[in-house]
Each structure stands twice: as C-alpha cells, then as structure tokens.
Amino acid sequence: xxxxxxxxxxxxxxxxxxxxxxxxxxxxxxxxxxxxxxxxxxxxxxxxxxxxxxxxxxxxxxxxxxxxxxxxxxxxxxxxxxxxxxxxxxxxxxxxxxxxxxxxxxxxxxxxxxxxxxxxxxxxxxxxxxxxxxxxxxxxxxxxxxxxxxxxxxxxxxxxxxxxxxxxxxxxxxxxxxxxxxxxxxxxxxxxxxxxxxxxxxxxxxxxxxxxxxxxxxxxxxxxxxxxxxxxxxxxxxxxxxxxxxxxxxxxxxxxxxxxxxxxxxxxxxxxxxxxxxxxxxxxxxxxxxxxxxx
Numbered sequence: 308x309x310x311x312x313x314x315x316x317x318x319x320x321x322x323x324x325x326x327x328x329x330x331x332x333x334x335x336x337x338x339x340x341x342x343x344x345x346x347x348x349x350x351x352x353x354x355x356x357x358x359x360x361x362x363x364x365x366x367x368x369x370x371x372x373x374x375x376x377x378x379x380x381x382x383x384x385x386x387x388x389x390x391x392x393x394x395x396x397x398x399x400x401x402x403x404x405x406x407x408x409x410x411x412x413x414x415x416x417x418x419x420x421x422x423x424x425x426x427x428x429x430x431x432x433x434x435x436x437x438x439x440x441x442x443x444x445x446x447x448x449x450x451x452x453x454x455x456x457x458x459x460x461x462x463x464x465x466x467x468x469x470x471x472x473x474x475x476x477x478x479x480x481x482x483x484x485x486x487x488x489x490x491x492x493x494x495x496x497x498x499x500x501x502x503x504x505x506x507x508x509x510x511x512x513x514x515x516x517x518x519x520x521x522x523x524x525x526x527x528x529x530x531x532x533x534x535x536x537x538x539x540x541x542x543x544x545x546x547x548x549x550x551x552x553x554x555x556x557x558x559x560x561x562x563x564x565x566x567x568x569x570x571x572x573x574x575x576x577x578x579x580x581x582x583x584x585x586x587x588x589x590x591x592x593x594x595x596x597x598x599x600x601x602x
Contacts, residue, residue, distance in 0.1 A: 310536070310538060310539045311537065311538040311539075312538065312539070312540060312541075313518075313527070313529045313538035313539060313540050313588060313589065314540045314560060314586040314587055314588045314589065315586045315587040316586065317540065317542050317543070317562065317584040317585070317586045318584065318585055318586065319579050319582040319583070319584055320340075320353070320356075320357040320561070320582070320583045320584060320585045321351075321353055321357050321360060321582060321583040322579060322581075322582045323344070323351060323362075323581060323582060323583060324566065324580075324581040324582070325342075325344040325347055325349075325351075325563065325564070325565060325566065325581040325582075325583075326344055326345075326346035326347045326565065326566050326567050326581065327344060327345040327346040327347070327548070327565045327566075327567045328342055328343070328344055328548055328549070328563030328564050328565050328581060328582075328583065329342065329343050329344075329345050329370060329371065329414070329415065329508065329548050329549050329563055329565075330342050330343040330370060330371035330372055330382075330415070330416065330508075330549060330563070331508075331549050331550065331551045331561045331562065331563045331583065332372070332373065332374075332551045332553075332561075332595050333355070333551050333552065333553025333554070333559075333561060333595055334374055334595065335553070335594065335595065336374070336378075338354070338355060339352050339353060339354055339355065339359070340352065340353050340354070340355060340551075340553065340561050340583070341372050341380070342372075342549075342561075342563050342583060343365075343369045343370065343371065343372055343382070345368050345369065345370050345412075345414075346368065346567060348364060348365045348366075348367060348368060348369060349362050349363065349364055349365060349369070350362065350363045350365055350369055350372060350382065350391065351583075352393075353583070355553065355554065355559070357583070357585075363391075363393070363396040364396070365382075365384065365398065366384065366398060367384040367385045367386075368384065368385055368412045368413075368431075369382050369383065369384055370382075370383050370412065370413040370414050370415065370416070370426075371383055371413070371414075371415055371416030371417075371426060372391060372416075373416055373417075373418050373424060373597075373598050374418075374595065374597050374598065375390075375597055375598045375599075375600055376422065376597045376598065376599050376600065377600060379391075379392075380393065381401060381424070381598055381600075382398070383404075383413040383416060383426060384398065384413075385411075385412050385413070386403060386404070386405065386406040387400065387401070387402050387403040387404040387405070387406060388400075388401040388402040388404060388424075388443065388448075389401055401600075402443065402448055404428075404441065404448050405428055405439075408428070408437065410430055410431060410432065410435070410437060411428045411429060411430055411431060411437055411438065412428065412429060412431045413426060413427065413428050413429070414426075414427050414428065414429045414438075414457065414458050414459055415427055415458065415459050415460050415461060415473075415507075415508050415549065416461070417460075417461040417462055417463070418595070418596040418597060418598050419463045419467060419470075419485075419489075419596060420463070420467050420596055421467065421489070421599075422445065422596060422597060422598055422599030423442055423443065423444050423445075423489050423598075423599075424442070424443040424445075424598050425440065425441070425442055425443075425451070425461035425463075425470065425472075426440075426441050426443070426461065427439065427440045427441065427455065427458025427459065427461065427472070428441070428458060429455060429456060429457045429458050430456050430457070433456055433457055433476070434456065435456065436453075436454045436455055436456050437456075438453070438454075438455035438456060438457060438458045439451075439452065439453040439455065439458070440452040440453070440455070440458055440461065440472055442489050442491075443598075444489065444599075444601075445598065445599045445600045445601045446600075446601040449489075451483075451491050452472070452483075452491065452494065455474055456474075456475075456476045457474070457475035457476050458472065458473065458474070458475070459472075459473035459474075459475045459506065459507050459508060459509075460472065460473040460480070460506065460507060460508045460509035460519065460520075460549075462509050462510055462511045462517070463485065463511065464511055464515050464532075465511065465513060465514075465515050465593060467485065468484065468485055469482050469483070469484065469485065470482070470483040470484075470485045470491055471483075471497060471509060471511065471517055473506045473507070473509065473519075475505045475506055475507060475522070476505065478499050478500045478501075478505055478506060479496055479497075479498075479499050479500075479506070480496075480497045480498050480499070480500075480506055480509070480517070480519060480530075480534075481494055481495065481496060481497055482494075482495055482496075482497040483495075496534075497517070497530075497534045498517075498519075498530050498534035498535075498536070500519070500521060500524070500528070502521075502524065502526075502528070502536075502539075503521070503523070503524050503525075504521030504522055504523040504524020504525070504526070504545075505521060505522045505523055505524070506519050506520075506521060506522075507519070507520040507521060507522045507547065507548045507549065508520050508548055508549030508550065508563075509549075509550070510550050510551055510552060510592055510593070511592075511593060512529075512552065512588070512590050512591065512592045512593065513557070513590065513591045513592060513593055514590055515531075515532050516529050516530060516531055516532070516537070516590070517529070517530045517532075518530075518550055520547040520548055520549055520550050520562060521547055522545075522546045522547065522548060522565070523545050523546060523568075524545070524547070525541055525542055525544070525545050525547070526539045526540060526541045526542060526547065527539065527540045527542075527547055527550055527562065540586065542562075542564070542584065543577065543579050544564050544577040544579050544580040544581075544582070545569070545573070545577060545580070546564055546565040546566070546567065546568065546569070546580065547562055547563075547564050547584075548562075548563045548564060548565050549562065549563045550562040550563075551592075551595070552588070552591065552592020552593065552594075553592075553595070556591060557591040557592045557593070557594060558587055558588045558589075558590070558591050558592070559585060559586075559587060559588075560585065560586050560587070560588050560592070561583065561584070561585050562583070562584045562585070562586075563583055563584075564579070564580055564581055564582055564583075564584065565580065565581060566580045566581040
C-alpha cells in the first residue's frame with residue numbers, strides 16, 4: 308500500500324543554491340520568510356511569494372535565526388548567540404556558548420510557546436559525539452542533553468509538554484517530557500527513520516503530528532504522536548533540511564534544502580538542490596514563537 312501524500316507538490320520558491328540551507332521560518336509580523344545557508348555563511352530573507360529577496364553575509368557559520376519579542380532577530384555563530392541587526396547586517400554578541408569548543412558548531416534552533424530557545428551543537432567534521440542540546444531562557448544557557456555527533460530539529464508538541472530532538476547520524480528522533488521551568492526528563496525513542504535518509508529539521512503541526520525532513524531521503528515524513536509514519540511528501544532533490552508552517556492559515560509550508568555532499572553528477576541531476584521550496588499542507592501547523600530576552 309502506498310504512503311499517503313501530506314501536501315501539494317513542492318515548488319521552488321527561490322533557487323538560491325544554498326550549500327546547506329537551514330533554519331527556515333515564517334515571520335508573520337514582517338510577512339516574510341527567513342532562512343540561512345550554514346556553509347555559505349549567509350542569512351536570507353524573502354517575501355512569502357519568493358519576491359523581495361535580500362541576503363547578508365555572516366562572519367561565521369550561521370545555523371539558525373529566530374525572532375524576538377522586542378522586534379529583533381537572534382542567530383547563532385560558532386561561539387554563541389548574536390543579535391542580528393538587519394538594518395546594517397551586523398552581528399552583536401548576546402551569549403557566549405562553547406566559545407572554547409573549536410571543533411563544534413551550532414545547528415538547528417527553535418523557540419517554544421514560553422519564549423525559550425532550544426538549540427543544539429554538533430561536531431563540525433561529523434565524527435565525534437561532542438554535540439549538546441541547550442536551552443536559553445533569555446538570560447542563561449543551560450545544557451539539556453549531550454552525546455550527539457549531529458543534533459537536529461528541536462520542536463515541541465502543541466501543549467508544550469513534549470520536546471522532540473534528533474540524533475541525525477543514529478537516525479533516531481527522541482522525545483522528552485518538559486516541565487513548566489523547561490527542565491527535560493524521561494528521554495525515550497520516539498521514532499527511527501527506516502525509509503532511507505537521515506532525520507534533519509522538523510516541525511509539529513496543530514494536531515500534534517511530527518513532520519521530519521530527511522537529508523538524503525528526498526522527502527518529508529509525518530508521524531503520529533506514537534511515532535508511526537502516516538504520510539510523506541517527495542521532493543525533486545535529496546537533501547531536505549528543515550520545514551516551517553506559515554501563511555494566514557498556517558498551511559503554507561516552507562522547506563530548505565542543501566547541495567552539500569552531492570557529487571557533480573548528482574548536482575546535474577538535481578538542479579533544484581539548495582532551493583527554498585514551498586507547498587500546501589492539508590493540516591495547519593503551529594505559529595512561529597518569539598524569543599523572550601531579559602533586559
């Protein structure tokens with residue numbers, strides 16, 4: 308029996324050719340889409356229809372970008388968190404994290420409904436389990452978990468009580484219980500990726516189903532709350548890295564992709580690799596949250 312399709316055919320919104328596209332989000336206040344190219348060291352922004360494109364060079368590997376409650380943006384560079392000032396493209400230090408861990412970089416990030424930022428680090432050469440999962444409450448950074456080679460895809464359930472986090476190379480997605488203070492416990496396996504590819508960034512829809520982008524898998528998978536795969540959406544390129552729900556009804560999905568790791572022959576066969584994609588989902592997602600920063 309074929310796997311149900313979970314959305315319309317993906318369309319390339321911006322053929323930006325990102326080496327490692329990541330961190331996509333829909334910014335309802337600004338009515339735009341943000342994403343980054345980690346290896347290309349660039350921040351990108353466009354209108355929801357792909358127009359009004361703007362890009363900024365970053366002074367290092369920028370792995371995610373998120374909006375703040377005060378109307379700003381925060382992103383990561385190799386040594387911690389920074390405010391990104393879009394008016395002049397500058398990066399202002401906010402919090403040092405792993406500043407002495409020269410073999411690591413940061414990867415995916417996510418803001419929960421309480422305004423906390425969850426983000427992970429990883430071994431840049433993808434060889435050693437030096438990566439950690441962090442929580443930032445706007446003032447302090449705390450370690451939530453460790454022992455990862457590549458961290459990915461933090462996301463939470465609609466009630467905020469479950470945190471999902473990915474061990475990419477092990478092809479496992481874990482679930483944690485989250486208390487009111489943001490402490491995690493009861494780490495358990497939520498699901499594994501068995502259809503090819505590696506679990507990358509993810510998002511949870513309004514019904515509590517988990518959508519997982521697959522690097523090398525040509526698709527996004529959808530899992531129910533018990534970790535059973537219930538649908539998928541195929542893409543015209545292999546490396547799908549992150550997705551975000553947006554639009555007025557939160558049913559327009561944006562997804563990043565990557566050229567990283569593809570041979571010249573594969574790139575020739577996948578001309579849209581590295582593009583920003585969009586498609587329509589049959590269900591709504593959760594809105595983008597804003598990071599709370601203490602004065």
